[in-house]
Amino acid sequence: MCAWEVKRFWKEAGVNEVEGGFAVHLDGRAVKTPAKAPLVVPTRAMAEAIAAEWDAQEGKVDPASMPVTRAANSSIDKVRTQLSEVAALIAAYGETDLLCYRAEAPEALIALQAEGWDALLDWAHATHGARLAVTQGILPVAQPAEAIAALAAQVAALDEWELAALHDLVGITGSLVLGLAVVQGRLGAAEAWDLSRIDEEWQIAQWGDDEEAREQALLKKEALLAAERFWALRHPAATDAN
Template identity: 55%
Template sequence: MTEWKAKRFWTDVAVRADEGGYRVFLDERTLNTPGKLPLLLPTEAMAEAVAEEWRAQDGHIQPLTMPNTRSANSAIERVAPQHAEVCAMLSAYGETDLLCYRAHGPAELTQRQQDAWDPLLDWATERFAARLVPVAGVLPVDQDPAALGALAAQVSHTEAFPLTALHDLITLTGSLVLGLAIAERHISANEGWRLSRIDEDWQISQWGEDDEATQMAEAKRAQLLHAERFLSLCSEK
């Protein structure tokens, strides 16, 4: 059986200011989330980015070609109603932050990790008064509760739309510190991706690339770049 796909039914796409934000109109119909909630967007820039995705649809609607729409839907339907739970889940990454777990060897790898990751831990100390301690090996270490609390406070103060982006910045890199560094524009998403891949790139240098793994990594990198862009749309005018 052929899967049913929604077809384009509109001619014009427009952005209009509404109370508390901006709405996208397909002809005279307001765009809603899949769950029929109002798709009220925080900035005109984000509304225009969503509108452009709908303008680009030709024939059948292709949700995978509309990342801004999908992120906005998630912010409204999934993140906003569970804000505290999402914040707690993301804050927990600080307890086992990627940047804190170093290899026992070889020396070249441990030096790469130190050179790449120590400056980010130093930045977190200066920016948030949150010093996380690196260890060798994979056994968990108890981090300073005050440091974890300071990082958690930063996450908890993030509103639903930017929190949706921060979710991807943290989960795709495996690091609360890296995610916050990208969100704070201390580093770019591309640099954050490189820093998160120190171990994987080392393995590739030793054993060569795996085509499937490379494709998966590239897809995740694209998601990370989208999250960075979506975050910027949360504050652009």
């Protein structure tokens, strides 16, 4: 069944182990994705999170309040059907990574960027052999082919669930390095958000805040944290170990 634009008709959402993973059932009826594929996810933790989102619905189903369900649907309907294309799209962020583009002035902002970003670029080099070039200003800088290939290999090794999470982590921050750092445990999504906002927060400190822009930023931060959670639900054993 398709959940979108329907009212709640079920009493209870449950989880059942099935071939290929775990399915969510509403009063015994299996949930399907918007493309009518079986909503079967790889871990019980993910299925239970989805079931909890369905149980929380009152009246009309609100997809905006169901981030795990939406991410799982995207993993199945979109990412799985074009795995290599999505991986390539994500990997391409390495060629224009946010962390590589520094301000030309003032010195205080230059120092903030260096303090926040240099350690992550060093991590990418030490961990993956990817030394990205840094420039000042907005003119593009060519990145070493071996560095891009090393980062792309990390992305290409991921499955559809992992790519769905990484897609949002990278797209929202504008940084492949930050996205990989989150999923590989170098830092949390909240810290990645702060690092990705150095320029914006500097401008706000100088010229003041805009209410509409702040609301949009909060929505993006929520989506970033949701992506981090989706990755963790794909790897519950690793999360429990931490």
